[in-house]
Amino acid sequence: MNLFTILISTIFVNNYVLGRFLGVCPFLGVSNKTETATGMGIAVTFVVTLSSIITYIIHHTILIGRLEYLQTIVFILVIAALVQFVEMVLKKISPTLYNALGVYLPLITTNCVVLGVAILNIQAEYNLIETIVNAFGASVGFSLALILIAAIREKFEIQEIPKALEGFPIALITAGLMSIAFLGFNGLV
Amino acid sequence: MKLSKVFFNGVVKENPIFVQLIGMCSVLAVTTAAKNGLAMGLAVTGVLIGSNVVVSLIRKVVPNKIRIPAFIVVIATFVTIVEMFMKAYAQDLYNALGIFIPLIVVNCIILARAESFASKHGLLASAVDGLGMGVGYTLALLILSILREFLGSGSIFDIQILGPSFEPAIIFLMPPGAFILLGILIGIFNSIRNKQASKEVLQKEEAR
Numbered sequence: 473m474n475l476f477t478i479l480i481s482t483i484f485v486n487n488y489v490l491g492r493f494l495g496v497c498p499f500l501g502v503s504n505k506t507e508t509a510t511g512m513g514i515a516v517t518f519v520v521t522l523s524s525i526i527t528y529i530i531h532h533t534i535l536i537g538r539l540e541y542l543q544t545i546v547f548i549l550v551i552a553a554l555v556q557f558v559e560m561v562l563k564k565i566s567p568t569l570y571n572a573l574g575v576y577l578p579l580i581t582t583n584c585v586v587l588g589v590a591i592l593n594i595q596a597e598y599n600l601i602e603t604i605v606n607a608f609g610a611s612v613g614f615s616l617a618l619i620l621i622a623a624i625r626e627k628f629e630i631q632e633i634p635k636a637l638e639g640f641p642i643a644l645i646t647a648g649l650m651s652i653a654f655l656g657f658n659g660l661v
Numbered sequence: 662m663k664l665s666k667v668f669f670n671g672v673v674k675e676n677p678i679f680v681q682l683i684g685m686c687s688v689l690a691v692t693t694a695a696k697n698g699l700a701m702g703l704a705v706t707g708v709l710i711g712s713n714v715v716v717s718l719i720r721k722v723v724p725n726k727i728r729i730p731a732f733i734v735v736i737a738t739f740v741t742i743v744e745m746f747m748k749a750y751a752q753d754l755y756n757a758l759g760i761f762i763p764l765i766v767v768n769c770i771i772l773a774r775a776e777s778f779a780s781k782h783g784l785l786a787s788a789v790d791g792l793g794m795g796v797g798y799t800l801a802l803l804i805l806s807i808l809r810e811f812l813g814s815g816s817i818f819d820i821q822i823l824g825p826s827f828e829p830a831i832i833f834l835m836p837p838g839a840f841i842l843l844g845i846l847i848g849i850f851n852s853i854r855n856k857q858a859s860k861e862v863l864q865k866e867e868a869r
Contacts, residue, residue: 490836497769500685544763549730549733549734588760635852636849636851641847648837649841
């Protein structure tokens with residue numbers, strides 16, 4: 473498959489949050505402000521791309537052919553270790569960046585986008601370049617959806633919303649309407 | 662603590678989906694048919710009970726600092742067992758649930774129960790807590806998946822209920838329908854709870 477097609481398809485057509493339901497927890501949890509949403513988006517993009525490369529290498533050198541049943545356990549450990557490592561490196565090298573992203577890093581381990589992208593890359597039998605492009609596209613798509621809904625939710629603060637729908641329910645309904653809008657990209661690739 | 666209280670705490674009072682609002686990804690993704698929703702609920706319940714029991718057994722051996730990675734390995738082990746089991750005995754369901762079986766590992770409900778309940782309570786209470794939370798989760802999945810299947814294809818558990826003149830609303834089988842329906846369901850649940858809370862306040866005032 474064409475690299476450009478993969479990129480467009482993962483950002484818009486098969487958006488990981490609005491089309492495939494991966495990463496819905498942070499999508500609803502940290503989308504109250506545009507600033508925090510942007511921070512989370514950058515942190516996720518960084519970790520997803522890096523972890524996809526590492527899990528690809530591990531799968532094709534160690535696991536393939538004999539230890540494939542260990543995939544889930546190995547991948548989640550790699551991701552947890554990687555997140556910890558990125559946190560320590562950032563703290564040492566760039567304290568400003570660490571202060572901006574630090575709070576989001578521990579949350580990323582339990583973000584299903586990271587593990588989901590790693591497993592889907594293997595299932596789709598992408599090569600290394602396609603893996604990187606797919607992971608980058610997936611996380612850009614995630615960030616796009618996150619920042620868009622954060623911008624919408626900021627407007628909710630000055631609106632009157634029925635009491636029972638405040639918070640999560642209205643965010644879910646908004647996500648549904650956004651998802652309808654993203655369906656419009658169907659047939660683009 | 663009474664075991665029945667622990668159980669109903671998970672099913673109703675702290676229902677993972679409608680009250681705690683965690684573990685949404687799988688709920689939205691697999692509820693296209695009642696059958697899939699039930700299978701996913703049972704898979705998560707199995708993992709929850711297993712991981713809660715093991716975490717409760719090893720809670721005094723594991724050093725505090727590395728408890729989270731240790732819990733994740735325990736959870737991942739049970740997820741792998743469930744995955745292999747489904748692959749061997751229920752190939753159709755395995756294909757229908759797809760990536761969301763391995764993703765049970767990162768389902769926040771399981772780690773949250775291991776951390777907040779099983780690491781502090783005994784074996785039996787932890788197992789009951791796992792069962793209660795699992796039943797609560799399965800119940801939420803069932804409600805959503807039955808509604809979606811009914812509106813989206815006019816059937817429940819693959820049994821056609823509405824006649825051929827019914828025009829199915831395909832949107833409920835697609836992602837937007839899942840988001841909107843779950844939003845409305847949580848809204849209804851909230852309004853019921855709000856009413857009950859205000860009733861209790863009124864009763865207390867009358868008692869005075």
